[in-house]
Amino acid sequence: MTSLQTPSWRVDSGGGAPAGPSPHHLVRESWAAGWALSGGPLGGDRFTAGCLAAQDLAESYPDEHTLIEATLQIAKLEGTWARVFADREDVHTHHGPQVTAAYRALAKATMDVRGEVARFRRAVANAQHADIRTAATAAAVRLVQAAVDPGRPEYRAAVAALRDAISAAVGTGMDAGLLVAGPREAAPPPDPRSDADRNSEAAAALHRIIRGNTTDVANALTRLAAEEAQDDADREDRAAEQADAMVEDVEDATSGDSERASALLGDETIGSSFLDGMVSAFVSIGLRQMAWVTAGDGKVCGTCTTYEDQSPYPAIMVPDTPHPRCRCVIEPA
Numbered sequence: 001m002t003s004l005q006t007p008s009w010r011v012d013s014g015g016g017a018p019a020g021p022s023p024h025h026l027v028r029e030s031w032a033a034g035w036a037l038s039g040g041p042l043g044g045d046r047f048t049a050g051c052l053a054a055q056d057l058a059e060s061y062p063d064e065h066t067l068i069e070a071t072l073q074i075a076k077l078e079g080t081w082a083r084v085f086a087d088r089e090d091v092h093t094h095h096g097p098q099v100t101a102a103y104r105a106l107a108k109a110t111m112d113v114r115g116e117v118a119r120f121r122r123a124v125a126n127a128q129h130a131d132i133r134t135a136a137t138a139a140a141v142r143l144v145q146a147a148v149d150p151g152r153p154e155y156r157a158a159v160a161a162l163r164d165a166i167s168a169a170v171g172t173g174m175d176a177g178l179l180v181a182g183p184r185e186a187a188p189p190p191d192p193r194s195d196a197d198r199n200s201e202a203a204a205a206l207h208r209i210i211r212g213n214t215t216d217v218a219n220a221l222t223r224l225a226a227e228e229a230q231d232d233a234d235r236e237d238r239a240a241e242q243a244d245a246m247v248e249d250v251e252d253a254t255s256g257d258s259e260r261a262s263a264l265l266g267d268e269t270i271g272s273s274f275l276d277g278m279v280s281a282f283v284s285i286g287l288r289q290m291a292w293v294t295a296g297d298g299k300v301c302g303t304c305t306t307y308e309d310q311s312p313y314p315a316i317m318v319p320d321t322p323h324p325r326c327r328c329v330i331e332p333a
């Protein structure tokens with residue numbers, strides 16, 4: 001468990017930190033704060049194998065607007081697990097922002113924010129729907145689902161960004177699995193999936209992001225329209241101004257800094273692919289039983305605690321990553 005052999009498969013982490021506050025940056029800050037609150041390092045293998053303390057708020061995405069999590073401080077880990085977590089973090093750091101950039105470019109290219117906001121406002125004014133929420137959901141679906149357009153280069157670029165992220169995460173997970181299983185000569189097994197499999201997996205991940213963004217936009221429209229309804233003074237005079245403000249907010253929620261579905265669901269995709277890689281590596285060297293491993297402190301979410309309690313699992317029964325920012329791992333049982 002303390003092998004420090006150099007992994008044969010490394011992800012370049014040269015992407016660097018994004019400039020200025022971004023969803024990734026904010027998430028990282030809240031991790032660090034959360035981890036500090038959790039009492040810091042616990043020591044020992046249980047901790048070093050641990051997961052980020054993903055709290056219930058994150059688990060309930062996409063219906064909650066606040067994300068509070070704690071992070072492992074990589075520098076405090078030792079030996080094999082330090083390597084495993086650092087390598088996985090490299091994948092997140094390098095590929096997460098690329099997924100986000102590609103998604104926002106797709107949103108900008110495909111979504112008619114001004115047109116759909118105007119249509120939504122008319123629907124609300126004319127009471128065409130049972131309530132604001134219903135109107136907002138209909139508008140959000142029309143607006144955001146326009147991103148499902150496989151003929152567009154931005155769509156293909158977003159799929160490619162996710163495909164690269166998934167491949168890097170699977171490869172890193174395989175390497176981690178071999179490292180955790182102990183010093184041995186085995187090379188990482190080849191990824192058994194075909195190019196077509198990888199593309200459809202990446203497209204499915206993109207569609208999860210699009211659905212998450214749809215929910216976020218529906219929530220934003222509902223909130224903005226409700227705020228306007230309460231602010232009835234001089235409403236007629238301010239209609240154009242309010243419409244412009246709504247367009248600006250919705251643009252920010254689809255292709256701007258407050259778009260968060262790509263960061264959260266991209267993260268979940270990377271985490272899930274990493275675990276897939278670990279399982280593949282264990283299977284490739286004949287291991288059949290695997291345990292889910294959390295940080296074991298009070299901040300681990302209920303789902304991950306249950307997964308740990310129900311361990312071990314046969315390879316095909318290992319649970320999928322249950323929420324964004326989960327940093328649980330698996331180990332041979």
Ligand SMILES: [Zn+2]
Pocket residue numbers: 051052054294301304326327328
């Ligand atoms: Zn977890």
